[in-house]
Amino acid sequence: MAKPTLHDFIETKISGEHVSEDDVVTLRRYVYGDMVVSLEEGAALFRLNSADLTFAPDWYELFPEAIGDILVHQARPQGYVSDENASWLIEQVGLDGRVCSRTELEAVLHVLEKARKAPEHLEQFALRTVADSVISGTGATRSGADLVPGVxxxxxxxxxxxxxxxxxxxxxxxISRAEAEILFDLNDATVESENAPAWLELFAKAVANHVMALSGFAPPSREVALAREDWLNAPGGFEGGLSGFFKKMIGGGISGVRDAYSDQPDPFAERGAAMAAEISVNEVVTEGEAGWLVERIGRDGVLHENEKALLRFIREESPNIHPDLRPLMEKLD
Structure with missing residues (x-):
C-alpha cells in the first residue's frame, strides 16, 4: 500500500475537527522531510489553515516558518522575494476571503521581516489588510477579541x-507615499473614534518621515523612526522614552527632531548623529510636498489633531511656508 502523501494527510485532517500537536509534528516531517518546502506544499498548508478547525499552539509556529522558508530562505538569490512569489502569497491569503492574524498575516509579516528585499506591493497589502480590518472590526486584528469597529x-x-x-x-x-496614503485613509476613517493615544504618535512620526523623504532628505530609518520597544525602558520610563522622543520630535520642530534622534542610545546613536547633522539643510517644504499635503489633509474636509501636529511642525521650523499651506496654517489654534 502506498504511503499517504501530504495531500492525503491534509484531506483527512480537514474532515475532522482538530489539528493536534502530534499532527503538527507529522506535518513538519512531511514538509521538511526532503529539506525543501515547495509552493505546492505551501498551498496545502494554506488549505489546511483555511479549514474550520482548531489548532494546537505549535501550528502557529510551523505555518509562518514554512511560508518564510519557501519565499525567503529558499529563494534565489536567498533573501529576495520575487514579484511572482509575493503575488502567490497574496493570492493564497485571499483565497478564502478572510485573513487570520495568528497565521496568514503572521506569515506575511514573517516574510517581510526575514527578507532582505521584497516587492512594495506585499508590504502595502499587509498594511492595507490591517487598516481595513480596523475599520470593519473583523479579520486580521480581531481574532475573536471583542473590539469596536472603526477604533x-x-x-x-x-x-x-x-x-x-x-x-x-x-x-x-x-515611509513611502503609498504607505502614507494608507495611514491618512485610516486616520480619516477613524476621526470620530476614541483611538489609542499611541495612534497619534505613530501617524505623525510615520508621515513626518515621509515628508522628510519628499524634500530630498535621507530620513531616519524605520528602525529609528518607528521602533517603540527599545525606548520603553529608557531612563525616566515611558515619559523619558517614547513619549519624550515624540515630544521632542513634534513639539520641538526641526531642532527637536535633531535632538530626538541624537539623544537615542545605542544601537541608534551613531546613525542618529549622522541624521541629525543632515536635517538642518532640509527645512523648506517644497511645492510638491505642499501640494500633496494640502490635497491629502483636505480630502475629508476635517483638520484632525494628528494633522495639526504636522502643520505646526512645518510652521514653526520651515524658513519659508509655501503659499499653498497658508490657508491650513490659519486654521491652527
Missing part, C-alpha cells in the same frame, strides 16, 4: 507599527 486600539497600533517596521528589512528605509 484603533493599542494592539492594532502595534500591529501597524510592525508592518511599517518590517519594511526596513526590505530596503524601504523611508
Amino acid at each position: 484603533i486600539a493599542d494592539g492594532e497600533v502595534e500591529l501597524l507599527r510592525r508592518v511599517l517596521y518590517a519594511g526596513a528589512g526590505c530596503s524601504g528605509m523611508a
Whole structure:
C-alpha cells in the first residue's frame, strides 16, 4: 500500500475537527522531510489553515516558518522575494476571503521581516489588510477579541507599527507615499473614534518621515523612526522614552527632531548623529510636498489633531511656508 502523501494527510485532517500537536509534528516531517518546502506544499498548508478547525499552539509556529522558508530562505538569490512569489502569497491569503492574524498575516509579516528585499506591493497589502480590518472590526486584528469597529486600539497600533517596521528589512528605509496614503485613509476613517493615544504618535512620526523623504532628505530609518520597544525602558520610563522622543520630535520642530534622534542610545546613536547633522539643510517644504499635503489633509474636509501636529511642525521650523499651506496654517489654534 502506498504511503499517504501530504495531500492525503491534509484531506483527512480537514474532515475532522482538530489539528493536534502530534499532527503538527507529522506535518513538519512531511514538509521538511526532503529539506525543501515547495509552493505546492505551501498551498496545502494554506488549505489546511483555511479549514474550520482548531489548532494546537505549535501550528502557529510551523505555518509562518514554512511560508518564510519557501519565499525567503529558499529563494534565489536567498533573501529576495520575487514579484511572482509575493503575488502567490497574496493570492493564497485571499483565497478564502478572510485573513487570520495568528497565521496568514503572521506569515506575511514573517516574510517581510526575514527578507532582505521584497516587492512594495506585499508590504502595502499587509498594511492595507490591517487598516481595513480596523475599520470593519473583523479579520486580521480581531481574532475573536471583542473590539469596536472603526477604533484603533493599542494592539492594532502595534500591529501597524510592525508592518511599517518590517519594511526596513526590505530596503524601504523611508515611509513611502503609498504607505502614507494608507495611514491618512485610516486616520480619516477613524476621526470620530476614541483611538489609542499611541495612534497619534505613530501617524505623525510615520508621515513626518515621509515628508522628510519628499524634500530630498535621507530620513531616519524605520528602525529609528518607528521602533517603540527599545525606548520603553529608557531612563525616566515611558515619559523619558517614547513619549519624550515624540515630544521632542513634534513639539520641538526641526531642532527637536535633531535632538530626538541624537539623544537615542545605542544601537541608534551613531546613525542618529549622522541624521541629525543632515536635517538642518532640509527645512523648506517644497511645492510638491505642499501640494500633496494640502490635497491629502483636505480630502475629508476635517483638520484632525494628528494633522495639526504636522502643520505646526512645518510652521514653526520651515524658513519659508509655501503659499499653498497658508490657508491650513490659519486654521491652527
